[in-house]
Amino acid sequence: MKTTIEMPDDLFRRAKATAALQGLSMKDWLTNLLRREVGADATAPTGDKQQEIESFNRELDRLSALVTQHWQGEPDAVAAIREQRRG
Numbered sequence: 081m082k083t084t085i086e087m088p089d090d091l092f093r094r095a096k097a098t099a100a101l102q103g104l105s106m107k108d109w110l111t112n113l114l115r116r117e118v119g120a121d122a123t124a125p126t127g128d129k130q131q132e133i134e135s136f137n138r139e140l141d142r143l144s145a146l147v148t149q150h151w152q153g154e155p156d157a158v159a160a161i162r163e164q165r166r167g
Contacts, residue, residue, distance in 0.1 A: 085110075090144055094141075095110075098133055101133065102129075143164070147164060
């Protein structure tokens with residue numbers, strides 16, 4: 081079955097990064113997440129892997145907050161990264 085999910089851009093980027101860290105496509109990652117949440121499968125990350133994912137997500141949140149705090153003018157990812165490196 082196919083479906084469309086709308087979510088904020090920052091949440092999508094974090095989800096996509098989390099899926100990539102696990103070597104999964106967004107489709108597979110979301111499927112695993114939903115299976116875990118409804119108790120249909122035991123393929124969800126456990127123990128150390130889950131802690132690694134949560135740590136990565138916290139770091140993404142921290143970096144996102146820094147970029148947002150210093151963002152000026154038109155959205156320019158390259159400029160934002162350069163500014164972050166200077167700080």
